[in-house]
Amino acid sequence: MRLSRYFLPVLKETPAEAQIASHRLMLRAGMIKQASAGNYSWLPMGFKVLRKLENIVHEEQIRAGHIPMLMPTLQSADLWRESGRYDDYGEEMLRITDRHGRDMLYGPTNEELITDIFRSHVGSYKELPLTLYHIQWKFRDEIRPRFGVMRGREFLMKDGYNFDLTREDAMHAYNRHLVSYLRTYERMGLQAIPMRAESGPIGGDDTHEFLVLAETGESGVFYDSEITDLRFGDREIDYDDVAACQSVMEEFTSRYARTDDTHDEAVFHERVPEARRREGRGIEVGQIFYFGTKYSEPMGATVQGPDGKPVPVHMGSHGIGVSRLVGAIIEASHDDKGIIWPEGVTPFHVGIVNLKQGDSEADAACEAIYKSVEALGLEPLYDDTDDRAGAKFATQDLIGLPWRITVGPRGLKNGVVELTSRRTGASEELPPEKAVEKIAQIYAPHHGAPRSEPMAKRSFHTWL
Template structure:
């Protein structure tokens, strides 16, 4: 993409309404624009990252054997009355009346609707196990929306639901989700720690939250530093294997890691002192096993093969996709702007023309652009007729992990400058070597 043809309204001034860095940078980098309180438009750069996150979530869910589908944003109120949550959910649930006076809600979550689909179509244990998920816009009418997309009202969430014959099968589904979430966050360059949590209005027995460490996190967290040394890396996981998923669950949940809601000082002090950590965290996902809570109230039963109708064991599992964008920035930035991890960056590499209009510089930039594109990479080429200072400022703010800077002086020596956004380190090398180096970096993370 050539910047002259892109829509990247970078703000010069610091937006006053932004209290945290991710909100400020997303506004400044021209990624979002507020439509009304807690509701945002995603401008091209923001949408591009959002779509990348969505695709990573899809890939990892399908790798785990979960089936994608899509439920609507508006749901009939009757289902919520049936489950007993219609009155209990309170003012966070946006209630709507259509032209015929029928009550609907803008879904804040989908347990009721998915259970209704399940009970309409599934009647036998033979069709289990089954995990369905979707990634759809949700609405929660927060009293005081803030922190940009981190606590918005209209937000993009992946929510998945497992249906199993037994508690054991449902706990395998729970572990399978834990593993798929760990892999999802790792691909996004995030270290998210599963922590035992409270279940809240969803209800349930077992639940873990995934928290990304960041100073601006809304939760206080307590953990054994051993948990942050764990990596899935390139481990191959057979998601059908109960033992493999259980082993990863055990590995990640044995070290102490809890939020303030479930923190137990008496247990925490048993962690060796040098490994005891207290910090703040941002919640980016949560998994639940809630047994037969919804299947009983909504009569979602299956034939168990012995002539009995039994309620299915269920769980629900969410990843806040739009919120993740904020969390990634909270965990990856400096005072000049965003620093995207390679796995989610909107463009793979920036090309900065120090002197647009200079024949040699223009030709070199075009050649680099074409070479990167031919290798399947997407560069963002700042071809505008702007001062070099403004171009550097824009590149730093939007945070592409790699930048190739092209100027007439370097070209005379046959070199361009390759700069790493995270370290700030630069090296001079011939254009084709810079291109090959970037291509190798992206090959390595696949």
């Protein structure tokens, strides 16, 4: 993309309403604009990041054997009356009346709707296990929306639902989700720690929240410092292997890690030696639940079991806050100058800065680099505007592309351009074709997916 043809309305001023870094930086970098309280338009660069996160979530869910679908944003109140949640849910549920006076609502979650689909179409235990998910906009009418997309009202969430014959099968689904979530967050450059949590209005006993450590997080967290050394990494996993998934679950949840909702100081002291005890704050970016027959029983979601008798299915639901993750990634990865995108989610793979737009040699070198990067299947953002060098660098630092190639007449006289890491600030001079080669190396081995994943498997068309 050439910046002169893009729509990237960066702001020089720090917007007064933004209290935390991610909100401030998303506004300043031209990623979002508030449409109304807690509702945001995703400007082009913001949308690009959001869509990349969505694709990663899709890929990892499909890899785990979960099946994508899509439920509508608006739901009939009738199903919620059946489950008993219509009155329970409180004022965060946006209630709507249509032109015929029918009660509807903007879905804050989809347990009822998916259970209705299940009971309409599945009759036998032979059709299990089944996990369906979607990524759809939700609405929660927060009394005081704040922190930009971190606590907005309209937000994008992945929510998945497993249907199993037994508690054991459902716990395997639970573990599968845990593993797939670990992979998902790591691909986004995040460490998200599963912590024992409370279930809230979803219900159920077994539940873990995934938290990204950040000073601006809304949850207090208490954990064993050993937990921060754990990585899922590039290891292979067979999602059908019950023991393997169980073992990953145990590895990542056996150490003490709880939010303030479930924290128990006595247990913390008993189980964790003082030197490893940590207190901090975290951003919740996902949660998994096992809730058994809480919805299947009242809503009659039963299957015929092996003995011919009807059995209510065991269910769980599993969510990832996709739009909130954009903010969480920025909270975890920025500095005073702006955002620092992890390679796996960056909106553009490399920035190209032309120090002297209009200089025929500099222009030609930039064009050649631009085309070479595109030919790699990567996306460059070429600052081809007339801005002075200082302004171009400030924009690059603000929008946070992980790599920058700077091209100027002086360097070109010596046959070199400059390749700069946004994270370290380190620069090296090298010939243009070597700079492009280096970009190719940086992105080729994983290109947003774990290294073990062959390229051909990762086409979005193929996955979905």
